[in-house]
Amino acid sequence: xxxxxxxxxxxxxxxxxxxxxxxxxxxxxxxxxxxxxxxxxxxxxxxxxxxxxxxxxxxxxxxxxxxxxxxxxxxxxxxxxxxxxxxxxxxxxxxxxxxxxxxxxxxxxxxxxxxxxxxxxxxxxxxxxxxxxxxxxxxxxxxxxxxxxxxxxxxxxxxxxxxxxxxxxxxxxxxxxxxxxxxxxxxxxxxxxxxxxxxxxxxxxxxxxxxxxxxxxxxxxxxxxxxxxxxxxxxxxxxxxxxxxxxxxxxxxxxxxxxxxxxxxxxxxxxxxxxxxxxxxxxxxxxxxxxxxxxxxxxxxxxxxxxxxxxxxxxxxxxxxxxxxxxxxxxxxxxxxxxxxxxxxxxxxxxxxxxxxxxxxxxxxxxxxxxxxxxxxxxxxxxxxxxxxxxxxxxxxxxxxxxxxxxxxxxxxxxxxxxxxxxxxxxxxxxxxxxxxxxxxxxxxxxxxxxxxxxxxxx
Numbered sequence: 001x002x003x004x005x006x007x008x009x010x011x012x013x014x015x016x017x018x019x020x021x022x023x024x025x026x027x028x029x030x031x032x033x034x035x036x037x038x039x040x041x042x043x044x045x046x047x048x049x050x051x052x053x054x055x056x057x058x059x060x061x062x063x064x065x066x067x068x069x070x071x072x073x074x075x076x077x078x079x080x081x082x083x084x085x086x087x088x089x090x091x092x093x094x095x096x097x098x099x100x101x102x103x104x105x106x107x108x109x110x111x112x113x114x115x116x117x118x119x120x121x122x123x124x125x126x127x128x129x130x131x132x133x134x135x136x137x138x139x140x141x142x143x144x145x146x147x148x149x150x151x152x153x154x155x156x157x158x159x160x161x162x163x164x165x166x167x168x169x170x171x172x173x174x175x176x177x178x179x180x181x182x183x184x185x186x187x188x189x190x191x192x193x194x195x196x197x198x199x200x201x202x203x204x205x206x207x208x209x210x211x212x213x214x215x216x217x218x219x220x221x222x223x224x225x226x227x228x229x230x231x232x233x234x235x236x237x238x239x240x241x242x243x244x245x246x247x248x249x250x251x252x253x254x255x256x257x258x259x260x261x262x263x264x265x266x267x268x269x270x271x272x273x274x275x276x277x278x279x280x281x282x283x284x285x286x287x288x289x290x291x292x293x294x295x296x297x298x299x300x301x302x303x304x305x306x307x308x309x310x311x312x313x314x315x316x317x318x319x320x321x322x323x324x325x326x327x328x329x330x331x332x333x334x335x336x337x338x339x340x341x342x343x344x345x346x347x348x349x350x351x352x353x354x355x356x357x358x359x360x361x362x363x364x365x366x367x368x369x370x371x372x373x374x375x376x377x378x379x380x381x382x383x384x385x386x387x388x389x390x391x392x393x394x395x396x397x398x399x400x401x402x403x404x405x406x407x408x409x410x411x412x413x414x415x416x417x418x419x420x421x422x423x424x425x426x427x428x429x430x431x432x433x434x435x436x437x438x439x440x441x442x443x444x445x446x447x448x449x450x451x452x453x454x455x456x457x458x459x
Contacts, residue, residue, distance in 0.1 A: 010079035011051045017093075018044050021084045024091035028055065029211070030075050030099055031111045033064035033420055034292070035346030036458065037211050040075075041092070050077055054100060064420045065109050073107055074100045081208060086174040087219045096208055108416040111348035115204055118352045118412075122359075127258065128250045129355050132200035132335075133210055135343040136241035137230045138192045139164050139221060140456075147234065147452055149192030150226050157187045167224045168194065174216050180209060189305070190238040200246060200335075203355070207347035214343075218457075230459040232291070232342035233298040236447050240299030240306060243343040245290075246324075247354060248335040249275070260334040266314050267330050268323055276312055276321050276336060277368040278361020279354065283310045283320060283340060285406030286353050287392055287399040288425055290341035293459070294432045295451045297395045298444060299342055303377060307339045310390040311372050318376040320392075321368075340392070344459040349413065349421075356412035395440045397429040 018026070026047055029039045040057065042050055054074035059066030066073060075097040084093045099110035106113050119129055139150035153162035172182060181199035188195050196217070198209060214230060221228035233240035249258040249271070261269035279286075291300060299306050305317070312321035320340055326333040341350055360366070369389075384391065393399035400422060403409050410418045435450040436443040 008052065011048060014051060014077075014079050014082055015048060017082055018047060021093060022091065023084065023093045025093075026050075026077070027088070027092055027094040028075055028077055028097050029094060030062075030097050031211065031346070031348060032062050033109065033111060033346065033349070033417065033424065035111070035211075035344070035349070037215065038062055039094075047077075051079070059099075059107070059109075064424050066107075072102050074102065074104075076100060083178055083212070085212070085216070086177045087216045096211075108414050109420060111346055111352075111417070112204075112207070114413065114417065115207060115348040115352050118355060119203055122355065123252065126252050128252050129203040129351070130200055130248050130250060130335075131203045131206045131351055131354075132197075132246035133206065133341070133343075133347065134195060134197050134242070134244045134246075135210065135213065135230065136188050136193060136195045136243070137217060137228055137343060138190070138234050138241065139167065139194065139226045139228055140192055140234060142227060142456075145449075147456065149190065149235065152191050153187045154191065155187065155189045162187045164192075164194065164224075164226070167221055167226060168196070170224075171196065171217055171220045174220065175213065178212060178216070180213070188239070188241075190235065193239070193241065203351040204348075207351055210347040227457065229456050230343035231451070231455040232293060232296045232344055232459075234447060234452075234456065236298065236445060239304050241343050242299070242306060242339065243341040243345060244322075245338045245341055245350065245354065246335045247338065247358075248272075249358075255331070257331045257334050259336065260330050262330060266323060266325060267334055268314075271362055272323075272334075272336060273368060274362045274365050275358035276323075276361065277366030278357045278359065278364075279321060279336075279338060280310050280312065280368055281361065281366060282353070282357040282406060282408055284390065284393055284399070285402040285409050286357065287340065288396070288403035288421065289353050289409075290338075290345045290350050291392075291399065292346070292396075292425065293342075293344050293455060294396050294429060295447070295455050296342050296344065297393070297399075298447065300340075300392055301444075302379075305377065307376075308392055309376050309379065309384055310392065311376055312368055313372040313376075316372055316376070318374075318378075319372050323371075344455070349417075353409060353412050356408060360408055395429070395444075396425060396432075397440070400425045400429065 059073035060068040060071035077095040081096040099107040183197040259272035307320040313319040322337040
């Protein structure tokens, strides 16, 4: 059966690109429910058939994808994603793929396909969804099982306190060669912690760039005898790594930013306020997606510049949702920033639940509470309760309970993917508790060997 996921007109242009770049093999990438890239290599002479018909693979061998009795799946290269990255072995190109069932219908457990369908639905309403994640990460060393930050630098420090300049410069050049437009690069607050920001763009393209970014950062670090980890909280007692997601809606025909209203306070539109209302309503349920690991909840603690309370504010980095007051042309810079996610989150699923939650807020005209101007980091739970402010889940088990019971999360992801994520995350939390043998509160103030084993190089 001819693939319904690949445009036949794209076959010859891709074959021409393969010839022009002297490509020998193509790495075909699919994304698992955890947000990890999985891939196979095919020789260039099989690419025409792959584009026309797809490539069969065993879906049951990818965690959370398919059961063994329904394991036959096909991947379909997305022609728009052909890339020859500098960090790869010479002669190799890569392409992202969609996944289908044997009959050609979309596989409902494919996170990339899910986001594509979601933004396609939005485009039918004449709207586009733009996102811009800020992924922090650590360079670390591992000496006989002892994990330590690489370098002693702090916020905005430079060499010699930050010894990773060569690693970062090579990474920046590789990213720019891959088409990235970079914004800001700097050492973050904790020793060994870094941030490379890239340009705001459409949600699907941005999610692909998140995967490429992580592949480049980790591969180049390894060449320099270091480890790059996107584990949310590799060290207790210092700030963890976040992935703040900037977002806005655009009217496709006119290019008008739907979050902008120059006549209102701080230039924020009523549409944006309702979008924020939807985000805040579902923040606790979204936690299992945007903070998906046991380790994520060691980042989400008071006094470490990570959000804990369901709140919003203008130019307030202590709030869960921040409305940046940035310089520049308002149609371009007006957006909201969701500070809950960490860099271990699946960028495709994260974008989907954010968009669905926000659009529900717009459709139902949900009003957010009054914005906070105070530093919420310094609040204590007793104060928060008096103000009627909700608190984010304390651990992954609680987050899964919220996620499982939220109808909007199930509608956003579909029953198949929603159920798979519930089962995977419940099992992950139970495995951690079994390892520690104590209640969550007792093990929270330390990073366990179990977490390093599970997350240090996987994230």
